[in-house]
Amino acid sequence: MVTTPEPLNPDPYARIAAVYDVEFRPANADTLGYERRRIGERLLVLGCGTGRVCRGLAAREIVGLDRSAPMIQLAQARASASEVYVQGDMSAFSLGVFDEMIIPNGAFAFLSSRTARAACLSACRAALAGGGSLTIDVPMPEFERWGERHHPETPAWEGEVDGRHVWRTRETFRDPVAQRLELIDRYRDDSGWKATSALVLHLFSVDEMHWMLEANGFYAESVWGDHTDGPIRAGSPRLLVRALPL
Numbered sequence: 543m544v545t546t547p548e549p550l551n552p553d554p555y556a557r558i559a560a561v562y563d564v565e566f567r568p569a570n571a572d573t574l575g576y577e578r579r580r581i582g583e584r585l586l587v588l589g590c591g592t593g594r595v596c597r598g599l600a601a602r603e604i605v606g607l608d609r610s611a612p613m614i615q616l617a618q619a620r621a622s623a624s625e626v627y628v629q630g631d632m633s634a635f636s637l638g639v640f641d642e643m644i645i646p647n648g649a650f651a652f653l654s655s656r657t658a659r660a661a662c663l664s665a666c667r668a669a670l671a672g673g674g675s676l677t678i679d680v681p682m683p684e685f686e687r688w689g690e691r692h693h694p695e696t697p698a699w700e701g702e703v704d705g706r707h708v709w710r711t712r713e714t715f716r717d718p719v720a721q722r723l724e725l726i727d728r729y730r731d732d733s734g735w736k737a738t739s740a741l742v743l744h745l746f747s748v749d750e751m752h753w754m755l756e757a758n759g760f761y762a763e764s765v766w767g768d769h770t771d772g773p774i775r776a777g778s779p780r781l782l783v784r785a786l787p788l
């Protein structure tokens with residue numbers, strides 16, 4: 543029985559929460575899918591960030607949890623009456639019982655150890671004591687790029703944030719043995735401001751996702767390769783799993 547959460551890593555969103563919020567605000571392919579597959583009224587979103595997914599599903603009673611204080615503060619600033627945001631670690635939480643849980647947009651892949659992933663699933667299992675579903679969305683490994691250990695810094699995004707022109711580059715490192723993807727995002731603006739955000743993600747194989755769920759009280763009821771319910775195959779952008787309690 544695993545109960546000890548891993549120590550928190552430094553928060554990669556600490557300095558760039560407002561920029562993240564602007565960059566990802568328009569994304570809604572995932573929320574449309576979650577709305578279509580909706581099964582319950584009481585929803586918990588783990589790794590909710592600035593509340594993008596929660597807001598897209600705001601007709602329900604929603605609790606969002608994220609470990610990043612700046613991300614949660616932005617979510618709280620815009621919360622409607624049906625949304626509650628809590629700062630905390632998804633591998634050690636206890637927020638009551640829910641009908642449905644979602645860990646969107648790669649947030650589960652931030653859990654870097656088996657211990658942390660098992661602790662998170664154990665807490666999710668307890669929160670679904672009355673039944674319901676847990677949906678996990680993580681990136682599919684780009685198998686054809688496994689051999690590419692380093693991809694140099696490349697322009698990735700630019701936009702307006704609070705009247706500033708901000709741009710982001712991305713440098714990528716891959717460790718195929720550890721199934722580890724490291725994304726170094728560098729942010730700059732015209733005034734000379736700079737911030738670096740290192741995102742370290744675990745990449746899951748499909749089979750690993752199945753046995754990990756089964757070892758922690760769930761089974762994968764459905765597995766999709768994208769948010770329009772496409773099949774999982776090499777080249778799918780996402781590994782999207784709806785798990786039910788065993």
Ligand SMILES: C[S@@+](CC[C@H](N)C(=O)[O-])C[C@H]1O[C@@H](n2cnc3c(N)ncnc32)[C@H](O)[C@@H]1O
Pocket residue numbers: 555566588589590591592593594595607608609610613630631632633646647648649652653
């Ligand atoms: C890629 S962002 C996704 C944010 C949001 N779900 C969205 O789609 O816009 C990943 C989020 O997971 C959060 N996160 C990472 N590890 C976490 C942990 N152990 N507990 C809670 N949140 C975590 C990060 O702080 C970040 O907000």
